[in-house]
Amino acid sequence: MHTFLFQYLPYIAGTLFICGVTYRIAAQGNTVQAYSSQFLSNDSLLKWGSNLFHVGIILVFFGHIFGLLAPEWSYDWLITNEQKRQLAIVMGSGAGLITLAGISMLTLRRFTNRNVVANSNFGDYLFVVIIFLQIVTGLMGTVETINSDLDHYMNLDRWAQGLFTFLPGASDYIADASLPHKIHILLGFLLVIIFPFTKLMHMVAIPVIYIIDFFIPRK
Amino acid sequence: MKIKSQIAMVLNLDKCIGCHTCSVTCKNVWTSRRGLEYAWWNNVETKPGPGYPKTWENQEKYRGGWVRRKDGSTELRLGNRPRVMSQLFSNPYLPQVEDYYEPFTFDFSSLKGKRRMKTPPSARPFSMITGKQMDKVQDGPNWEDDLAGTFDQRKSDPNLHDIDTQGFAEFERTFMLYVPRLCEHCLHPACIPSCSSGAIYKRKDGVVLINQDRCRGWRQCISACPYKKIYFNYKRMKSEKCVFCYPRIEDGQPTVCSETCVGRMRYLGVILYDSEKIDEYAAADERDLVRCQREMILDPNDPEVVVEAERQGISHNYIMAAQKSPVYKLMKEWAIAFPLHPEYRTLPMVWYVPAMSPKVEEVAAEEQKGPADAAAGEMDYFAKVDEMRIPAQYFANLLTAGDPQPIREALAKLVALREYMRRKTVDGDDQPSVPEAIGLTAAQYDDMYRLLAIADYNDRFVIPTDPKQQGSHHFDERTGLGFDDEEENFVEGCKRHNIFGGI
Numbered sequence: 007m008h009t010f011l012f013q014y015l016p017y018i019a020g021t022l023f024i025c026g027v028t029y030r031i032a033a034q035g036n037t038v039q040a041y042s043s044q045f046l047s048n049d050s051l052l053k054w055g056s057n058l059f060h061v062g063i064i065l066v067f068f069g070h071i072f073g074l075l076a077p078e079w080s081y082d083w084l085i086t087n088e089q090k091r092q093l094a095i096v097m098g099s100g101a102g103l104i105t106l107a108g109i110s111m112l113t114l115r116r117f118t119n120r121n122v123v124a125n126s127n128f129g130d131y132l133f134v135v136i137i138f139l140q141i142v143t144g145l146m147g148t149v150e151t152i153n154s155d156l157d158h159y160m161n162l163d164r165w166a167q168g169l170f171t172f173l174p175g176a177s178d179y180i181a182d183a184s185l186p187h188k189i190h191i192l193l194g195f196l197l198v199i200i201f202p203f204t205k206l207m208h209m210v211a212i213p214v215i216y217i218i219d220f221f222i223p224r225k
Numbered sequence: 226m227k228i229k230s231q232i233a234m235v236l237n238l239d240k241c242i243g244c245h246t247c248s249v250t251c252k253n254v255w256t257s258r259r260g261l262e263y264a265w266w267n268n269v270e271t272k273p274g275p276g277y278p279k280t281w282e283n284q285e286k287y288r289g290g291w292v293r294r295k296d297g298s299t300e301l302r303l304g305n306r307p308r309v310m311s312q313l314f315s316n317p318y319l320p321q322v323e324d325y326y327e328p329f330t331f332d333f334s335s336l337k338g339k340r341r342m343k344t345p346p347s348a349r350p351f352s353m354i355t356g357k358q359m360d361k362v363q364d365g366p367n368w369e370d371d372l373a374g375t376f377d378q379r380k381s382d383p384n385l386h387d388i389d390t391q392g393f394a395e396f397e398r399t400f401m402l403y404v405p406r407l408c409e410h411c412l413h414p415a416c417i418p419s420c421s422s423g424a425i426y427k428r429k430d431g432v433v434l435i436n437q438d439r440c441r442g443w444r445q446c447i448s449a450c451p452y453k454k455i456y457f458n459y460k461r462m463k464s465e466k467c468v469f470c471y472p473r474i475e476d477g478q479p480t481v482c483s484e485t486c487v488g489r490m491r492y493l494g495v496i497l498y499d500s501e502k503i504d505e506y507a508a509a510d511e512r513d514l515v516r517c518q519r520e521m522i523l524d525p526n527d528p529e530v531v532v533e534a535e536r537q538g539i540s541h542n543y544i545m546a547a548q549k550s551p552v553y554k555l556m557k558e559w560a561i562a563f564p565l566h567p568e569y570r571t572l573p574m575v576w577y578v579p580a581m582s583p584k585v586e587e588v589a590a591e592e593q594k595g596p597a598d599a600a601a602g603e604m605d606y607f608a609k610v611d612e613m614r615i616p617a618q619y620f621a622n623l624l625t626a627g628d629p630q631p632i633r634e635a636l637a638k639l640v641a642l643r644e645y646m647r648r649k650t651v652d653g654d655d656q657p658s659v660p661e662a663i664g665l666t667a668a669q670y671d672d673m674y675r676l677l678a679i680a681d682y683n684d685r686f687v688i689p690t691d692p693k694q695q696g697s698h699h700f701d702e703r704t705g706l707g708f709d710d711e712e713e714n715f716v717e718g719c720k721r722h723n724i725f726g727g728i
Contacts, residue, residue: 035438036437036438036439038441039440039441039442039462039463040313040441040442040443040444040462041442041462042442042443042444042462043459044315044316044319044321044444045319045320045321045322045444045447045457045459046321046322046354046459047321047322048319048320048321052315053315053317056314056315057314057315059314060314061314120355120357121322121354121355123355124354124355124356124357125354125459125460208441211422211441213310213313213421213422213441213443215423216306216310216421216422216423217306217307217310217421219306220305220306220307
């Protein structure tokens, strides 16, 4: 079971993600959009919640990319593994708390604002709850990292990089990982799987050209 | 010189009776869908008043239009691109549905129940946003209609900012006018650069459209449009706007709002303009904006312009239409029409002829004096304009960025036209003398009379047919064109639930 969840599921999720995103863009590209409920209620919960959440989640995203996927040779000339662990704890909990504050406000708004409630479907509710749980387990995992040794932390890296290098038995690295970490990972794969079929797809529509174009000098 | 063509509209406010036929027919054709119940692509508001959405002219609040930078170029009031991007998560200047009004419907089915009741049944309002019963309807798209409410409520009109409103609350001194509004299909639109997805575009004939497949719902255009004429469909979560009835325009027909205007106060026609001047004129000094916008419009009867336009590929029927264009006469030749809020620097293409508002008792007094008296001496037209009920400064704030002089000149022309026709038809003077101070010829007065007073259908609407579009039947696609309802067909749904078959 452990092998399935942490060795095979990642590849299944990745395949579904790539196929799903391709399908969504090709078949329903016009529905890849922000789905903002700001027009229904431009309240301070949204103003603060959305900004905090998005800024936090972007930091968290890049934190995960660097923390999990950067191979050792790419940073060992700058920081040691122990320093990287401390960096992960400080930055991770900081960004995590920002994101938690944001998603808390957005969850509260989703469940209490009468205009938003009336225009939400089951998926919208489920969605904020999944994200909320994901952030909570992520922060709990950070607490676990504080309370355990460097090897426990590095095993997460070895596992993640093992997956990317198709290392057989990579899942053995996190056999002893804490429960919050495991739940966090599984919820993460759940999000990856449902990504193409939800409003998470708005990430694909980030107007990159609009901003790049601005910095290209003219004439 | 880069010549382009534009279908422009002029609205003669003098003849608007505030019947809302334009709004209702527009709604029936284009916005009778879920998510747009609150949206009126064409709306008529009673001014002075906060308007729709509330205080839409207050750009400190909504950040619409352009501002002139120190170096003489223009920049979105919303900010530059990094600034716009930073507002994607939450746009602080976005109007919300309460700024328009909470759309409602009535439960008429409760009126025909079988149950015996002691009191007459009443249809209770239901919110179209929440689906729940509302205590009472507290707001609407034209809540100040015909001076409803107290003056204190209407005083929030930003156009009154530099006018002494002392006494306007009194019945004897109060004034009002109707302002029908729709998308201005600007030459220098603020919505287009604010769209980070590049979904908004201006067509060859000047119609500004939102590509519904490319709209990603980032909501910046709603703030950027100073006229608040881009509406957010809260069900489809995309922006939608007036399409200038382009399927009809392509067929050479007027827009629905123009076609159904019972006051016959809307004019549609082609103008040719020099698009190379847009950047320069959009950044002109505030007092010069109206003059610059008139200058940008080219004379379609000038042989040089015609040759150049044909060389640049403007089709022949467009040039022919431009030569007969009623809006060219109103906008440039007679200069009695003005752009709405030129200070937003969007170079709007829906212009307005200011309304006259003579005081009834003074007119009656003049009638008693008799026509002989009037004919004896040259009238002081400007004095008559200044006696009018609606302060010229109010029109100036609405139409000329605060300069009352062009408004006074236009109103004087309209007064002189009436005086001219009065002498001609009532006094039986075949060739009445033409006042020199006004600067129009007798032929022009006759022309003006024909266009403004008689206003024949074929004089009001001179629209060239798009050659590509002949033979198609757009009527069948009227509510479906480009807008896919993700839910069931709302019209069909209404037929089942509501005895009146609509919202």
